[in-house]
Each structure stands twice: as C-alpha cells, then as structure tokens.
Amino acid sequence: MALFDRAIVRVLPVVPRSVVRRISNSYIAGTTIEAAISVVRELNEQGKMATIDVLGEEVSGRREAAEIVRAYHDVFEAIERERLDSNVSVKLTALGLNLAYELCRANLLRVVRHAAESGNFVRIDMEDSSTTSETLQLYRELREEGLDNVGVVLQAYLRRSIRDIHDLAPLQPNVRLCKGIYVEPPLIAYQDYEEVRQNFLRCLRELLQIGSYVGIATHDQFLIDEGERLVAERGLTRDEYEFQMLLGVRGFAGDRLVRDGHRLRIYVPFGEHWYQYSVRRLQENPKIAGYVASDTVNRLFGADSR
Numbered sequence: 001m002a003l004f005d006r007a008i009v010r011v012l013p014v015v016p017r018s019v020v021r022r023i024s025n026s027y028i029a030g031t032t033i034e035a036a037i038s039v040v041r042e043l044n045e046q047g048k049m050a051t052i053d054v055l056g057e058e059v060s061g062r063r064e065a066a067e068i069v070r071a072y073h074d075v076f077e078a079i080e081r082e083r084l085d086s087n088v089s090v091k092l093t094a095l096g097l098n099l100a101y102e103l104c105r106a107n108l109l110r111v112v113r114h115a116a117e118s119g120n121f122v123r124i125d126m127e128d129s130s131t132t133s134e135t136l137q138l139y140r141e142l143r144e145e146g147l148d149n150v151g152v153v154l155q156a157y158l159r160r161s162i163r164d165i166h167d168l169a170p171l172q173p174n175v176r177l178c179k180g181i182y183v184e185p186p187l188i189a190y191q192d193y194e195e196v197r198q199n200f201l202r203c204l205r206e207l208l209q210i211g212s213y214v215g216i217a218t219h220d221q222f223l224i225d226e227g228e229r230l231v232a233e234r235g236l237t238r239d240e241y242e243f244q245m246l247l248g249v250r251g252f253a254g255d256r257l258v259r260d261g262h263r264l265r266i267y268v269p270f271g272e273h274w275y276q277y278s279v280r281r282l283q284e285n286p287k288i289a290g291y292v293a294s295d296t297v298n299r300l301f302g303a304d305s306r
C-alpha cells in the first residue's frame with residue numbers, strides 16, 4: 001500500500017460516517033433482510049453460493065444479543081422459503097461473548113440448532129485474538145455435543161493456528177482459512193506479507209492432510225492459484241472444498257473460479273450495524289485514498305449528492 005493510502009487508513013476512524021457509508025456500499029448488501037435475499041439470489045443465479053452475516057459485533061447487552069439470534073432465525077426462514085443456496089456466518093461477540101461465555105454458548109446453540117432444523121450450516125467467524133481460545137473452545141463443545149453443522153475460522157497470520165489445527169484434528173473440523181484482519185502484535189502474529197502467505201499455505205496443506213473441508217478464503221491471486229494447485233494435487237472433487245470471497249471484492253477473480261468449475265461462496269453482510277465492518281474493508285482496499293479523496297471533492301463541488 002502506498003504511503004498516502006496508509007495515512008488515510010490511519011485517519012479512517014475520523015472520516016465522517018456518511019463518507020464511510022458511501023464508499024463502502026459495495027461491501028454490504030444493505031440494512032434489511034430483503035436486501036440480503038436479493039443479493040444472494042443474484043449470486044446464486046451466477047452459480048455462486050453465499051454465507052449471510054447479520055452485522056452486529058460487540059453487542060452491549062443481553063437484549064441486543066437476543067435480537068441477533070432472532071435475526072438469524074429470520075435468515076434461516078428466508079433461505080428456506082426462497083430456496084437460496086446460502087449458509088450463515090456469526091460473530092460470537094454479537095452473540096454476547098464479551099458479556100458472558102455461558103450466554104454466548106446458549107445463543108450459539110440456538111442458532112446452530114435452528115440451522116440444523118432446516119439442514120443448514122453455521123460458520124463461526126474469528127475475531128481478534130482476545131477471543132480465539134474461547135471461540136475454539138465453544139466450537140469444540142458444540143461438536144462434542146454432536147452438532148456437526150458448524151464450522152470455524154482460522155487465521156493464517158496467527159502463529160498459533162498450526163497448533164490449533166493439530167489440536168482440532170480429531171474433530172476433522174470444517175474450517176474457513178483466511179489471512180486475518182485484526183491488528184495483532186508480533187509476539188502472536190506474523191507481520192510480514194510473505195510470511196503470512198507462507199503460513200496460509202502451511203495451514204492449508206495441514207488442513208487438507210487431516211481431511212478437513214476447507215473454505216479457502218482469499219482474494220490474493222497467488223494463494224488462489226496455489227489453492228487450486230493443492231486441491232488438484234490431492235485429487236479433491238469440487239464438493240470437497242470451496243473458495244470464499246467477500247461481497248464487492250475482486251468479483252472478476254471469483255467469476256473465473258466459477259468458470260473453471262470451482263465452488264465459490266460469497267460473504268454477504270447486512271444489517272444496521274454496518275460501520276465497523278465497513279471500516280475493516282476500507283482499510284484493506286488498496287484504492288482507499290483515491291476513494292476518500294474523490295468523495296471529498298464530489299462533496300465539496302456538489303458533483304455527487306447521493
């Protein structure tokens with residue numbers, strides 16, 4: 001990322017919310033479930049699967065967490081009613097992890113059981129490193145209760161991930177493997193771009209070795225190419241792994257994967273709590289400075305009054 005872009009990333013938190021909203025529109029399906037359904041339907045028509053995320057991390061009370069649980073119930077009903085090819089992704093802080101472990105466990109159980117009733121699947125997103133151990137512990141507890149329609153996420157920037165794969169191996173976990181988006185200290189996380197890539201590949205090889213179903217979640221063409229090579233090398237059929245991408249990011253690379261016969265799942269977030277998710281996406285956008293600058297120019301000169 002160029003120096004100017006890095007500077008913009010640092011000041012993003014003070015960029016007005018209305019600007020963040022405008023330039024992050026493509027990353028989010030909308031604020032309503034109807035908007036999410038419409039985006040998923042369109043993706044399905046393009047031969048892509050989806051995973052719907054109800055935005056709402058770090059809730060501050062039990063009532064808010066209960067609302068998120070209810071929102072997921074509505075999502076499952078909509079997926080079934082509309083016959084969509086989609087599962088869901090949940091953030092444990094949205095289910096109350098920072099309020100109380102047991103509360104979060106109960107909420108997660110509700111969501112996963114409801115998914116099971118309609119033959120659906122729940123992916124537990126991975127958040128910052130303060131939540132990693134509890135997230136993996138909750139995943140383990142659910143699997144030990146016999147719930148198989150649940151998967152977890154591992155982050156290649158974390159030094160611990162390779163150990164986590166070994167620890168989880170007896171469960172043959174269904175894992176989304178991604179680089180990781182939160183800012184973590186060097187003691188626990190690789191900082192160097194190439195090191196993260198290499199650890200991504202190491203984790204991917206290990207996961208395939210233990211027989212895991214892997215969601216290879218990246219827009220990095222080098223990792224996509226290597227992922228394709230590794231699944232071919234192991235002779236996996238197309239339903240034994242999938243690629244995953246975020247809504248609004250490198251759509252053309254996703255189209256190519258689908259054309260080449262791979263399964264691709266797109267992460268489709270929706271809801272009122274769009275701000276934190278949007279800021280994280282903008283921080284990763286290599287063209288962020290240009291977007292913020294052109295939005296500012298448009299506002300100053302009235303060229304764009306959306």
Ligand SMILES: Cc1cc2nc3c(=O)[nH]c(=O)nc-3n(C[C@H](O)[C@H](O)[C@H](O)COP(=O)(O)OP(=O)(O)OC[C@H]3O[C@@H](n4cnc5c(N)ncnc54)[C@H](O)[C@@H]3O)c2cc1C
Pocket residue numbers: 124125126127153155176178179180181182217218219220221244245246249250265266267280281282284285286
């Ligand atoms: C389906 C999915 C689910 C995820 N779930 C989690 C999770 O649970 N926990 C977690 O910590 N992280 C999650 N992530 C985010 C992930 O950890 C990375 O931060 C993110 O995918 C960027 O890494 P990359 O592998 O795409 O490589 P990068 O090197 O960051 O990106 C490769 C290229 O993709 C393009 N690109 C990437 N991001 C953007 C963007 N926002 N806007 C425009 N262009 C972009 C750029 O051209 C960039 O050069 C998820 C990612 C995906 C795809």
